[in-house]
Amino acid sequence: MFITKKHLSRRTVLRGMGATVAMPFLDAMVPAQTVLRKTAAQPRTRLACIEMVHGCAGSTQDGIDKHYWMPTSGGADFDFTMILKPLEPFRDYLTVVTHTDLPPAEAWSAAEEGAAHFRSSAVFLTAAHPKQTEASDVLAGTSIDQIYAQQCGQDTPLPSLQLGIENVDAAGACGFNYACVYSGPISWSSPTTPMPLTIDPRMAFENLFGDGGSPGERAARQKANRSILDGIMRELGVLQKDLGTRDRHRLDTYLESVREIERRIQKIEQHNASGLHREL
Incomplete structure (x- = not known):
């Protein structure tokens, strides 16, 4: 043969x-005659992290009570909620993680009260409490997507992509003595380096192709x-x-x-x- x-x-x-x-x-x-998982052609796992700014339907007490997002029960046979229903065909590949919280987004001092919105984006993937500063000495943490990119994204031309739909000033102060950069990027390659967002669809397309x-x-x-x-x-x-x-x-x-x-x-x-x- x-x-x-x-x-x-x-x-x-x-x-x-x-x-x-x-x-x-x-x-x-x-x-030919080679098991896929033993070759360099084995499909790569991808990670996508999406932030919905200012919350979403179901994040209110009414949404919690009516289970807009969170299933009423755990285990593999959970019932799909109204919002999760379109994902039901992919049940075998889906894990819903509930009862999570990010205390670092909360105020840790009286001076930080009322500034949750100015901290939340920087906390989302870093789980770090941002330093309250209006200057360039910003400090948060390395985000989980960048940790993943450092470990698993080296076989692709672009280890990671940071995309956004609105422009947020990257310089100056945005409120409550927090630098504007805390309100924009959710990806941080290091505790002091936020990753800039690509807003222009043309630029994103050109970056890819x-x-x-x-x-x-x-x-x-x-x-x-x-x-x-x-x-x-x-x-x-x-x-x-x-x-x-x-x-x-x-x-x-x-x-x-x-x-x-x-x-x-x-x-x-x-x-x-x-x-x-x-x-x-």
Whole structure:
């Protein structure tokens, strides 16, 4: 018997002018007759930490009493609440952790009373009580996402991404003698180093897929309304010749999802540039 299956590295990327696109997991990335977990192609575990600022539905006493979030019972057979109901198909992969608290977000002195909102973001993933200061000598703790990134994120081009939806001043004081930086980033690479947030969707997209080329070349591509995928079409054609039917379909679906995100960003940019009112 002859094994002719072509093997691709899990690190395979498609490169073009100003673009680098990583590949989804493909069958071709598993060497023939090799158990997946014994190869470098073993899927990586991802960690996502999301903060909903100023609380959310269910964080009030009414929400607690009516179990908006927290199941009424523990164990594997818990009942899904109104808010958790969409996750029910993933029961076997889901763990709901309840009765947690972060005392470091509370005031530890009379001078800190009333400043919970100015501390909470810095406490969320660090579990550290922020130093009350308006200057640059901020002090909190290393956040759990960055500890994870240091241990598990070294095999990816970007160990971590910090994304936000609103701009928060990173300098100066925001209230109660706390620096504004405490109110923005939730990721801290060290007790004294908050990680800046990426707010602009275009910048986030370019961080993920843009590579090489000058700022002028990238601007020209955007002005011409060209896709970042246009630059990899030649390499894509060569690669697809060596893939099986299932891998080709999987790759096409993945690249279309990348293109769809790009289209959405382009539409937002075009609308913002038009000056027209946008309904939310």
